[in-house]
Amino acid sequence: MMMRTRIVMLAVAGTVLSTGAASPARGVPESPDDHRAARRTPVVEVFETTRESIVNISSTARFIRSVRSPLGFGLFDELFLFPTESTSLGSGFVIHKGGYIVTNAHVVARATEHTVTLHNGDEYAAELVASDVERDLAVIKIDPKPGQTLQPITWGRSDDLMIGETAIAIGNPVGLGHTVTTGIISALNRDVRFSDQVVYPDLIQTDASINPGNSGGPLLNIRGELIGINTAIRGDAQNIGFAIPVDQLREVLPEMLDIEKRYRVEVGMRVGGAAVACITRLREGSPAQKAGLKVGDVLVKVDDTPIHEAVDFHIAMLGRGPGDRIRLAARRGEDTRTVTLGLREIPRPDGAALAYQLYGMKVEPLDGGIARRLGISQNSGLLVTSVDRHSPADRSGVRPGDLLVQLGRLRVRDLDAAGLELEGVKPDEAKYIRVLRFSRHGDVYALERYIYARSR
Numbered sequence: 001m002m003m004r005t006r007i008v009m010l011a012v013a014g015t016v017l018s019t020g021a022a023s024p025a026r027g028v029p030e031s032p033d034d035h036r037a038a039r040r041t042p043v044v045e046v047f048e049t050t051r052e053s054i055v056n057i058s059s060t061a062r063f064i065r066s067v068r069s070p071l072g073f074g075l076f077d078e079l080f081l082f083p084t085e086s087t088s089l090g091s092g093f094v095i096h097k098g099g100y101i102v103t104n105a106h107v108v109a110r111a112t113e114h115t116v117t118l119h120n121g122d123e124y125a126a127e128l129v130a131s132d133v134e135r136d137l138a139v140i141k142i143d144p145k146p147g148q149t150l151q152p153i154t155w156g157r158s159d160d161l162m163i164g165e166t167a168i169a170i171g172n173p174v175g176l177g178h179t180v181t182t183g184i185i186s187a188l189n190r191d192v193r194f195s196d197q198v199v200y201p202d203l204i205q206t207d208a209s210i211n212p213g214n215s216g217g218p219l220l221n222i223r224g225e226l227i228g229i230n231t232a233i234r235g236d237a238q239n240i241g242f243a244i245p246v247d248q249l250r251e252v253l254p255e256m257l258d259i260e261k262r263y264r265v266e267v268g269m270r271v272g273g274a275a276v277a278c279i280t281r282l283r284e285g286s287p288a289q290k291a292g293l294k295v296g297d298v299l300v301k302v303d304d305t306p307i308h309e310a311v312d313f314h315i316a317m318l319g320r321g322p323g324d325r326i327r328l329a330a331r332r333g334e335d336t337r338t339v340t341l342g343l344r345e346i347p348r349p350d351g352a353a354l355a356y357q358l359y360g361m362k363v364e365p366l367d368g369g370i371a372r373r374l375g376i377s378q379n380s381g382l383l384v385t386s387v388d389r390h391s392p393a394d395r396s397g398v399r400p401g402d403l404l405v406q407l408g409r410l411r412v413r414d415l416d417a418a419g420l421e422l423e424g425v426k427p428d429e430a431k432y433i434r435v436l437r438f439s440r441h442g443d444v445y446a447l448e449r450y451i452y453a454r455s456r
Contacts, residue, residue: 053153
């Protein structure tokens with residue numbers, strides 16, 4: 001996309017701007033602090049209270065030579081230079097003090113390395129935890145230094161937004177970190193089409209300036225609460241940008257962070273709700289059921305962390321492992337009780353067996369020698385070694401020698417990750433996949449499509 005830069009200088013003469021503050025008495029000098037206080041706006045306060053929650057993201061891809069996906073399926077089919085580096089910039093925000101950060105899927109989709117820069121300039125390597133390409137959302141994680149305290153962003157809601165209310169975007173446009181722009185909510189429930197196959201529904205439209213590099217950053221209301229995730233702009237217009245409503249993130253995040261799937265620990269309950277964190281389902285014989293919890297109980301605390309809504313519960317459970325004991329405070333009617341859950345280990349599914357059973361393709365971990373020859377890291381994905389004729393994998397265009405790098409919402413680094421994503425797949429169920437194909441001439445093609453499980 002070609003961009004045209006225009007700089008406009010505005011001069012205002014003879015205009016009095018009212019700040020709401022009383023003017024100093026004539027002849028009484030105004031102190032610098034008083035002068036700053038008179039100019040302090042809600043936008044200033046929003047920036048000062050949220051800047052520590054907002055990060056800049058630099059994602060780097062290393063491949064072989066310049067190529068583009070010939071299929072036209074991808075949302076963001078950038079050209080890459082191989083074996084030189086291709087670096088993209090984006091933004092994100094902290095959702096958990098343990099280092100969990102939300103951004104757009106397209107910010108991290110193509111890259112093998114991610115660097116997060118905090119507001120104070122500290123840089124961290126980040127790993128991709130999960131991504132949802134259909135919603136264009138991703139979670140990455142950094143490991144904070146000992147003593148480093150990360151400030152999670154304050155969650156708002158998007159179901160009560162008003163057209164015309166103030167919107168504030170903070171991010172990393174064209175590499176200019178922690179840039180603040182303001183505007184209004186221009187429209188709601190916009191459907192934005194990226195291709196014949198991909199439409200993002202119910203987006204927030206705003207005229208707060210959003211530029212390349214803002215992707216994944218927060219859209220905030222005047223209270224400094226997260227109301228959206230900046231994701232796209234109209235390239236043929238000015239000041240028409242779009243953000244994913246925070247309620248969509250609230251809906252998909254529990255599945256992206258599901259500790260039963262991610263850490264293989266059994267809790268045995270489902271928790272939902274925006275106003276409260278309510279138990280909606282219990283599994284018979286699970287730790288939650290044995291602890292005496294019931295459907296309808298409202299969770300108010302995990303260990304010492306207050307819980308206000310369902311997403312708080314899922315974030316508070318991050319990093320838990322088999323054998324951990326968790327104290328939960330639950331409200332039932334007028335009474336609040338505290339129970340302790342012992343998390344049990346769930347056996348890991350066989351990723352190789354499931355890939356063949358469901359799709360007719362055999363996969364195995366990437367050999368170190370092959371990885372070096374291709375110029376990629378050994379944990380970049382799974383190597384497809386064979387594909388049955390007329391199998392779902394064959395019909396989807398997967399070929400021996402392809403590198404499987406993503407299944408559904410999860411980045412596939414090993415067989416365990418594949419097994420976690422394929423466990424529970426139903427007959428004829430569609431699953432998003434992404435593979436890289438390396439030609440004998442050194443070209444690399446990215447194939448993105450859906451694969452359907454075998455019928456049974």
